[in-house]
Amino acid sequence: MSELPSADKDGAIEGGASSEKGDNNNNADAAPSLSIQPQTTKPPPTKLIPSGVVCLRGNLVQETRESATVYRITGLWSLGLDKILADPENKIGLCSDFEYEHKTESSSDETTAVSFPPSGNYIGSFTINNAGVKTKVEEQDVLLNFVENNEGYHNVEGKGSNSFGKYTISGTLSTEGVITIYRHYPALVAQSTKTKKKDSVPQVKPPPTKLISTGVVCLRGKLVRNTVEGISLDKYCVHKITGMWSMGLDKILADPENTKGECNNFEYEHKASGGVTAFPLSGKYNGSFLVNAPHGGAKTKIEEKNVMLKFRENNEGYHNVEGSGRNVWGKYSITGTLTKDGEITLFRHYQSVKAQPKKAKKAATPKQQKTPASKRQTIGSGTSTTASKLQNTHKSFTPSTNPNTAAGEYLLERFRILLSRLQTTTEILQNWPETQGDSAKIHNDTATELIASIRKIVTGLRAVERHVNGTGPSPAANIPAEALEKFRSSLDEKCPIPLDLLDLLDIGQPFGINPQCYARGLMKEAMRQLAGLERRKNALAMLGSAIEKGLNERSSSSNDDTEAAQESESATKVVTVSKRKRDEGDEIDVEDMSKKMRTD
Numbered sequence: 001m002s003e004l005p006s007a008d009k010d011g012a013i014e015g016g017a018s019s020e021k022g023d024n025n026n027n028a029d030a031a032p033s034l035s036i037q038p039q040t041t042k043p044p045p046t047k048l049i050p051s052g053v054v055c056l057r058g059n060l061v062q063e064t065r066e067s068a069t070v071y072r073i074t075g076l077w078s079l080g081l082d083k084i085l086a087d088p089e090n091k092i093g094l095c096s097d098f099e100y101e102h103k104t105e106s107s108s109d110e111t112t113a114v115s116f117p118p119s120g121n122y123i124g125s126f127t128i129n130n131a132g133v134k135t136k137v138e139e140q141d142v143l144l145n146f147v148e149n150n151e152g153y154h155n156v157e158g159k160g161s162n163s164f165g166k167y168t169i170s171g172t173l174s175t176e177g178v179i180t181i182y183r184h185y186p187a188l189v190a191q192s193t194k195t196k197k198k199d200s201v202p203q204v205k206p207p208p209t210k211l212i213s214t215g216v217v218c219l220r221g222k223l224v225r226n227t228v229e230g231i232s233l234d235k236y237c238v239h240k241i242t243g244m245w246s247m248g249l250d251k252i253l254a255d256p257e258n259t260k261g262e263c264n265n266f267e268y269e270h271k272a273s274g275g276v277t278a279f280p281l282s283g284k285y286n287g288s289f290l291v292n293a294p295h296g297g298a299k300t301k302i303e304e305k306n307v308m309l310k311f312r313e314n315n316e317g318y319h320n321v322e323g324s325g326r327n328v329w330g331k332y333s334i335t336g337t338l339t340k341d342g343e344i345t346l347f348r349h350y351q352s353v354k355a356q357p358k359k360a361k362k363a364a365t366p367k368q369q370k371t372p373a374s375k376r377q378t379i380g381s382g383t384s385t386t387a388s389k390l391q392n393t394h395k396s397f398t399p400s401t402n403p404n405t406a407a408g409e410y411l412l413e414r415f416r417i418l419l420s421r422l423q424t425t426t427e428i429l430q431n432w433p434e435t436q437g438d439s440a441k442i443h444n445d446t447a448t449e450l451i452a453s454i455r456k457i458v459t460g461l462r463a464v465e466r467h468v469n470g471t472g473p474s475p476a477a478n479i480p481a482e483a484l485e486k487f488r489s490s491l492d493e494k495c496p497i498p499l500d501l502l503d504l505l506d507i508g509q510p511f512g513i514n515p516q517c518y519a520r521g522l523m524k525e526a527m528r529q530l531a532g533l534e535r536r537k538n539a540l541a542m543l544g545s546a547i548e549k550g551l552n553e554r555s556s557s558s559n560d561d562t563e564a565a566q567e568s569e570s571a572t573k574v575v576t577v578s579k580r581k582r583d584e585g586d587e588i589d590v591e592d593m594s595k596k597m598r599t600d
Contacts, residue, residue, distance in 0.1 A: 026061055042150040046172050054183040056098055056126075060117060060173060071102045072117050073179055081180065093129065100142060117146040117173055118152060137162055146173060155220060156181055190451035205315040208417030209337050214248035217348040219266055219289075224342060225279050239281050240269040241344055245289055249345065264290040264299065280311040280319060280338055302327055311338060321346060406479050407487035411467055418460035425453040 047393040049055070058075015078084050083094045091094075100122040122142045142160035149172075156179065158169035164185065182485045187363050195374015212218070225334050246252050251262050268287030284306045290299040307325035314337075321344065323334035329350060329597040336346035370484035428450050433442050468491060470484075 042148060043155060045149045045151050045153070046155045048171050048172070048180060049080045049182055053081075054079060054185075055084060056179075056181040056183070057081065057084050058098070058170075058179055060177050060179045062116065065103075066350075068103050068105055071104075071116075072123070073124070074098070075099045075179075084377070096127045096129050096134070098124065098126035100139075102144075110170040112374060119145045126278060140170075144169065172570045205313055206320060208314045208316050209320045209335050211337070211345060212347055216248045216249075217245065217247060218252060219243060219245040219336075219344075219346040219348070220248040220249065220252050221344060222267070222342050223280060223338060223344045225281075236278065238271050239270050239279070239285075241266065241285070241287070242267045243344070249347075261292075262291065266290070268304075270309075282310045283308075285309055307334075309334065393501070405466075405486050410479060411464070411487075414460065414464050414467060416466060418457065421453065423459055425450065425457060428453060 005454065021579055022248055036337045038118065054077065056075060056077040059075050060071065063070045063072055067556050075098060076084050076088075076090055077098045078095040087094055101124060102118055102120050102122045104118065104120075120143070122144055123140055124142070125136050125138045128137060139162050143155060144158040146154045146156060153175050154173040156171040160167055160183075165471060166325060167185045169181055169183060171179065174180045175530060221241055223241045225237055225239050227237045243266060244252055244258060245266045246263040255262060265290035266287065268285040270283050270285045272283070284302060285308075286305045287307070288301050288303045290301055294297055304327050308321065309321060309323040311319045311321055316339050319338040321334065321336040323336055325332055325334065325348075332348045332350045334346055334348060335346065338344045428446065433446060435443065468488065470488065499501065
């Protein structure tokens, strides 16, 4: 008797085939849902995007740390995959580092083993290179999901967020463990969509900007667009402005060849991807301009960065130019025009320069303008008042919310106070009064004021030294000790030679006033030390030559003595031989005579 097949709760038959025809038909109907059930279709590989999207590329490896298994992703990121592929070792500096990791507790149970690659939350960070200063941006809960595609490797999907906003992730993971991830920021896409909607609204084009003939700093030149074969996979283009500048447009027009020397050269440029065909292109331009020396001599080159230029088409068919910038003389706004043939005319309107004369007029009073002596006292007192205001500002100095910049801002504040005191002392010396009659009281009063001003300078120097070197009591700026130590360490790195006041005034950004002077000072010091080394080299060469000459003379004298001894020895031998011959000759003569006598 055969065993009957068993049935489950739903009445489905398990085991062997049924002997009844009805059962066979039921099984035939149920077969497609069980044995011929289609599997989930694997997706195609994610397409790689060559440029225009933030890309991270690196390696996914598995490590074991104590009782945990760590899946670690490290590599480079940039604003396009093409930049990473063109410079995989980051020699040009277009890429930055990133790293992420995912930890799982190790288990000996095979049923709970984690498959590779593991999907889940990854924690890590990436660095941003901003003008040579690297900043680390931390990220938490970056979700990565690995899905096998129909080519045998994996697609990567996910999402995350950081200080720049939320983003979605797409990419691939090869069989060799090379992972390529793209970040898509939806907030940026939405913003660009809003911008397009605004731009789609027709706007009235402005009239051309009026040219100012005189009294305003003017730059006039040519704007050209050059396409250059870059090191990246695509080309990049350079929008370059070159020309001359002067204290007025009339001076440039009157002397376009600069035969009188009242104009100087300038140049600015803006680099963009080769795919950008817009011209003119608004953005931040970097460059420099030359300045004549006060008493002749070599011209000084003033560097400028992040000069913003915006080009807007006017109702005459060419463009108006607007913008802003800053340099060692202060902040300024920009107006001007760009003609159809690329001739650009820019005017700089300095804000701080206009504000200074008004303050000087308010500081003066009618009583202080009676005599030249009182006029001098007015200048001194006015500057002293400015210094006292700066001191009061320092006493109520509130550090920045960012501890990394609070120490630098405090140092700049001390410099402003110190420069104001130096200016006061200089004006006292420049306006030294003349003697009035036989009385020397005015000279005594002026000398007392000068000594007091010099003492304030010494106090200011000590304050700067205390803040930079840490000598004396701590400054009353409520700066965290950790941030202050970090600031002093950064000064040590930027100033490898011993610090003095000029070095502090001229070191590089972000706290320097004139980095070019500091660079020239370093070059001058290097040339001085090289000259000293050259003198030492020449002295050692002369010493070596003298020693070599003495050795040669000593060698020649010893050779002369040897030759004299040899000559003396040879002469002695000759005399000995001749004497011996003479003796032998005498003996022969005696024997001959004896033989002759015998014969006789």
